[in-house]
Amino acid sequence: MKVDILITNGFVVTMEGRGVGMIEDGAVAIKGNRIEAVGSSYDIMREYKAEHVIDAKNKLVMPGFIDAHIHTGLSIIRGVAQDMTNWMQKGIWPFSKHVTTDDYVKGSMVNIIEGIQAGTTTFGDYDGHMTELVQNYIKIGARARVAELVNEIPDNVGDLPVGELYPFHSSIGEEKLARNIALMEKYNGIENGRITSILGPHGPDMMSLELLQEMKGLADKYDTKLHMHVAQGDREIDQIEKRYGKRSIDFLEEQGFLNERLIAVHLTEATDEETERVAKSGANMIYCAGSIGIIDGIVTPMLKFIESGGTACLGSDQAPGNNCNNMINEMKFAAILNKVKRANPAVFNATLALRSATIEAAKVLGIEHEVGSLRPGKKADVILLNLEEPSFTPVITSPVRNIIPNLVYSARGHEVETSIIDGKIVMENRKILTINHKKAVQDAQEAANGIAERAREDILEAESDILTMMREGML
Amino acid sequence: MKVDILITNGFVVTMEGRGVGMIEDGAVAIKGNRIEAVGSSYDIMREYKAEHVIDAKNKLVMPGFIDAHIHTGLSIIRGVAQDMTNWMQKGIWPFSKHVTTDDYVKGSMVNIIEGIQAGTTTFGDYDGHMTELVQNYIKIGARARVAELVNEIPDNVGDLPVGELYPFHSSIGEEKLARNIALMEKYNGIENGRITSILGPHGPDMMSLELLQEMKGLADKYDTKLHMHVAQGDREIDQIEKRYGKRSIDFLEEQGFLNERLIAVHLTEATDEETERVAKSGANMIYCAGSIGIIDGIVTPMLKFIESGGTACLGSDQAPGNNCNNMINEMKFAAILNKVKRANPAVFNATLALRSATIEAAKVLGIEHEVGSLRPGKKADVILLNLEEPSFTPVITSPVRNIIPNLVYSARGHEVETSIIDGKIVMENRKILTINHKKAVQDAQEAANGIAERAREDILEAESDILTMMREGML
Missing domain, CATH: 3.20.20.140 (Metal-dependent hydrolases)
Incomplete structure (x- = not known):
C-alpha cells in the first residue's frame, strides 16, 4: 500500500498500553495527517511503500x-x-x-x-x-x-x-x-x-x-x-x-x-x-x-x-x-x-x-482519541531524536533498556531533530521549515526593547527584589 | 599590543566581585594560554590587535x-x-x-x-x-x-x-x-x-x-x-x-x-x-x-x-x-x-x-588563582553562548537584566557554541575540533554492547526494580 511518509528502523516508543510500548526495530507509516500503521520494520516495510522514507536507525521515534x-x-x-x-x-x-x-x-x-x-x-x-x-x-x-x-x-x-x-x-x-x-x-x-x-x-x-x-x-x-x-x-x-x-x-x-x-x-x-x-x-x-x-x-x-x-x-x-x-x-x-x-x-x-x-x-x-500515542488512526504527530548524542550514549537494550531513563533524565531538548505534526514535516535536522525562525527572534527582541522602555518607570517604582539584585551587580 | 585571540562586542560576565561582574559591551584579549585583558570593547579594541577576532555580538562571554x-x-x-x-x-x-x-x-x-x-x-x-x-x-x-x-x-x-x-x-x-x-x-x-x-x-x-x-x-x-x-x-x-x-x-x-x-x-x-x-x-x-x-x-x-x-x-x-x-x-x-x-x-x-x-x-x-573568573593573568578558559536562541529570547538589559536568570533557568546546554580552554579553541560552532566526536560515540557504544553481554547473568540475578520495570514494558 502507498503511504506518504515511512519512518523505518527506529526505536519506536508507541506509548500504547500501560508502559511505553517499545518496538526495538520499528516503523511508522503515515498517510495524509494520520498514522496508517505501526509495527516492526520488517512487517511495515513489506506492506507499505512511500516516496518519503526516513531512515530512523539510531533514532528514537515517538509521539510528540x-x-x-x-x-x-x-x-x-x-x-x-x-x-x-x-x-x-x-x-x-x-x-x-x-x-x-x-x-x-x-x-x-x-x-x-x-x-x-x-x-x-x-x-x-x-x-x-x-x-x-x-x-x-x-x-x-x-x-x-x-x-x-x-x-x-x-x-x-x-x-x-x-x-x-x-x-x-x-x-x-x-x-x-x-x-x-x-x-x-x-x-x-x-x-x-x-x-x-x-x-x-x-x-x-x-x-x-x-x-x-x-x-x-x-x-x-x-x-x-x-x-x-x-x-x-x-x-x-x-x-x-x-x-x-x-x-x-x-x-x-x-x-x-x-x-x-x-x-x-x-x-x-x-x-x-x-x-x-x-x-x-x-x-x-x-x-x-x-x-x-x-x-x-x-x-x-x-x-x-x-x-x-x-x-x-x-x-x-x-x-x-x-x-x-x-x-x-x-x-x-x-x-x-x-x-x-x-x-x-x-x-x-x-x-x-x-x-x-x-x-x-x-x-x-480530552484529545486522547487523536494524539498522545502512536496508533493507527490517530493523528500523525511524531518526533525523532538522535540516540547518538552524548546524552543518549551508550544505548543499552538488554537485559535492561536505558533509553527512556536517558530521555527523561539526560536529554536536553536539542536531541529532537525532526518533528512531524499532522502528517507534515515542521522541523527537519533541527531547522523549522514553515516560518522564518531568525526573523521571529528578531521581531520578539524588538518588541521587548519597546516594552522595557515603556515599563521603565513602573519597574523602578515596584522596588522588587530583582531591582535590588540589579543594583548590587548580581544580574 | 598584539594578542592571539580577541573576543569583542559581547555581554561579558567576568564573575569578578561579589556578583557576576557584567560588562555589557565587553571584550576579552587572550595571549597564549592566559587572559591578557578584560574590559569594554572600546577600550580593549583600541589597545589590542589579533589575527583571530571573534565577534561576540549577541553572545554571552563567560568563564567556562x-x-x-x-x-x-x-x-x-x-x-x-x-x-x-x-x-x-x-x-x-x-x-x-x-x-x-x-x-x-x-x-x-x-x-x-x-x-x-x-x-x-x-x-x-x-x-x-x-x-x-x-x-x-x-x-x-x-x-x-x-x-x-x-x-x-x-x-x-x-x-x-x-x-x-x-x-x-x-x-x-x-x-x-x-x-x-x-x-x-x-x-x-x-x-x-x-x-x-x-x-x-x-x-x-x-x-x-x-x-x-x-x-x-x-x-x-x-x-x-x-x-x-x-x-x-x-x-x-x-x-x-x-x-x-x-x-x-x-x-x-x-x-x-x-x-x-x-x-x-x-x-x-x-x-x-x-x-x-x-x-x-x-x-x-x-x-x-x-x-x-x-x-x-x-x-x-x-x-x-x-x-x-x-x-x-x-x-x-x-x-x-x-x-x-x-x-x-x-x-x-x-x-x-x-x-x-x-x-x-x-x-x-x-x-x-x-x-x-x-x-x-x-x-x-583550590584553583581560584587560575580559573573561575575572567581576570587578566588567569588561564584563558572562556565560553561563548548564543543569546539569539529562543531560550535566551528576548534579551532585556534595563532597568533589570534577564540574561543570568535565563542562563540558569532556561538554557539547555546547546546554546554554548564556542569553548576556549587554556587559550585554545576546543569547540567552534558546536563542533569539537580536537578529536573525532563521532568515533568516540561509536567506540563507547561498542564497549557498552560488550559490557551488557558479559553482565547479563549478574543483572538477571540482581532482580532489581529496573529489571521488573523492563519485564512490565515500562522501559
Whole structure:
C-alpha cells in the first residue's frame, strides 16, 4: 500500500498500553495527517511503500510531547520574575501593563519555536489575546488546544495592596469571554482539526460568580472542558475566603465545578483531602514542576492526585517564572521534585514522567482519541531524536533498556531533530521549515526593547527584589 | 599590543566581585594560554590587535563552567540505575563488575564531550583508572583536576548482604594508591598546567584507618587537597558506626580530617550541627543536585553549609544515577531544589547558582588563582553562548537584566557554541575540533554492547526494580 511518509528502523516508543510500548526495530507509516500503521520494520516495510522514507536507525521515534498548560504570550517577558517574593505583583505586572497584543503575538511565536525544538507538538495554550496568538499555530503548523484566559480584572490590579479584594469589571469579562466564544465558534476544528478550542476561566478568584456560572453553562453548551487555575496560591485562597467564606475547592464543589469537565491547574494550595476530592470527582490535574518550583518553592500534589485515582499530566507554564518551555526539562523536574518530596527515589519514575507528557496529557486535554500515542488512526504527530548524542550514549537494550531513563533524565531538548505534526514535516535536522525562525527572534527582541522602555518607570517604582539584585551587580 | 585571540562586542560576565561582574559591551584579549585583558570593547579594541577576532555580538562571554565532582568513567553505563532502591548494589554493581579499563576510558571520552558541549571547561574527575582516563583530557584539550578513587574494597562487594561490613584488601588499596601517587608525581602540572592532580580517598568507610591516615599524610606531603565522599549515605554512616562506634563526621574530626584540605562531597546524611562543624573547620563542600535527587530523593545541606560560612559548589556526579553531566542543568536543579527545601523562592537565586558553577567551584578545587573568573593573568578558559536562541529570547538589559536568570533557568546546554580552554579553541560552532566526536560515540557504544553481554547473568540475578520495570514494558 502507498503511504506518504515511512519512518523505518527506529526505536519506536508507541506509548500504547500501560508502559511505553517499545518496538526495538520499528516503523511508522503515515498517510495524509494520520498514522496508517505501526509495527516492526520488517512487517511495515513489506506492506507499505512511500516516496518519503526516513531512515530512523539510531533514532528514537515517538509521539510528540503535549505541553498541557502554557501561556505562550508571556514569553515576551521571559526571565524578569524569579528568585523573588511577590513575583506577580512586583515582577510580572510592572512589565505586563505595557505589553501590547502585537508584543504577545511576537513572544508567543518564539515560545512555540522553543517548544517544537524540544519535541512539543501539541500546545495547551491558555493566554489572553488568543484569537491573535492562534494565528501563530496556523502559520507554524503546530497542534494547539487553545483557551482564552477569561477574567474581569483590570491590568493594573497589581497596584492594589496585597490582600485587598480584586475589583471586577463586567466590561472586561464580556470582551474576554467574547474572544473565548469566538475561539469556540470560529476556530474549533480549523486547519483540518489541528486547532481546537476549550474554555479558559482564569481562576475562581478572577471573576464574578455570575461569569463563572456563565462559563460553566457554556462548557455544557459546547460539550467542552474548562481549563482553569485552581488553588494556585495563597492569594487565591484568601480572595475566595474573603468573598465567599470558604476555600477554593469547597467553593468550586458547591458551584458544581468538580466533575470531568474541569482541568484543575496547579492545586498548589490544595490539602491532601481536597486533592483527593478533586481527583475522585473525575476532574483532571496539570502539574507545572519548574514554574511552581521557581515561583513558590512548592511541589504540588500530583502524586496524591494520581494515587487517588485521578488523571494528571505536565505543563511548562510561562516563561517569566519558569523561564523555559521544554517538556524534557519538565519531565526530569517532575520526577526529581516528587522523589525529594517523598524522600523516596522510586516514587516517580521515568515512565510516569514520559506518560505524563504524552498519553496522560492527551487524556487531560480530552484529545486522547487523536494524539498522545502512536496508533493507527490517530493523528500523525511524531518526533525523532538522535540516540547518538552524548546524552543518549551508550544505548543499552538488554537485559535492561536505558533509553527512556536517558530521555527523561539526560536529554536536553536539542536531541529532537525532526518533528512531524499532522502528517507534515515542521522541523527537519533541527531547522523549522514553515516560518522564518531568525526573523521571529528578531521581531520578539524588538518588541521587548519597546516594552522595557515603556515599563521603565513602573519597574523602578515596584522596588522588587530583582531591582535590588540589579543594583548590587548580581544580574 | 598584539594578542592571539580577541573576543569583542559581547555581554561579558567576568564573575569578578561579589556578583557576576557584567560588562555589557565587553571584550576579552587572550595571549597564549592566559587572559591578557578584560574590559569594554572600546577600550580593549583600541589597545589590542589579533589575527583571530571573534565577534561576540549577541553572545554571552563567560568563564567556562567547573564541574567539581564527576566520575567520567562511569558514563559507560549511563542510565542503568535510577528510579530504584539499592541503586549501587542492584543497579550499578551488576554492570560495573564487567567494565574493563578500556571501557571506562571510552565512556569517559563521551562524557567529557557532553560536558564541553554544555560549557564545562574544568573537570574535577574523581574515578578509578585515572592514569588512563587522564589521557582523554590530554587528547581533547580540556582542563582537569584529577584524583584516583582510592579504596580497599573488591569489585564484588555488591554481593554482600546490606549491613555487613565491607572487607578491606590492602593489595587493592596499594594498587589504587599507587595510581593516585603516579598522578601526583607524573601528571600534576603537565600540558602547560592544564592537568593537575589531587588525592581521592573514596570515603571514610571504603578503606582501613591506616590507609586513610596514610592519605592524610600524603596530602601534607604534596600540599594538596583530599577529594572525598563524606556522609554520602546511610550505608556509610552504618559502616562507620559499626567499625568505630561513631558517625562519619565525628570520626573524621577525631582523625584530623576537618580542615581546609578536605573537599567533602555530598554530606547527604550530615545533620545541621555536623554541617556547621564541617563548614567552620575550613573544609569545602560539593553539592550534586541531580544525582542525589535521583538516587536518594534528598537535597543535601549546601545552603546550611554556606550560611555557616563555608565555601560550596556544584558537581554533576555520575551518569548512571544522574544520567547526565550538564552544569547548566545542575545550576537549575540546585536553585529549585533548595527553594523547595526551604519553601522559599528567594533562598537560592540564579547568581548563587552561577557562582557555584564557576568561581566558587574554583575555590573548592583550590584553583581560584587560575580559573573561575575572567581576570587578566588567569588561564584563558572562556565560553561563548548564543543569546539569539529562543531560550535566551528576548534579551532585556534595563532597568533589570534577564540574561543570568535565563542562563540558569532556561538554557539547555546547546546554546554554548564556542569553548576556549587554556587559550585554545576546543569547540567552534558546536563542533569539537580536537578529536573525532563521532568515533568516540561509536567506540563507547561498542564497549557498552560488550559490557551488557558479559553482565547479563549478574543483572538477571540482581532482580532489581529496573529489571521488573523492563519485564512490565515500562522501559
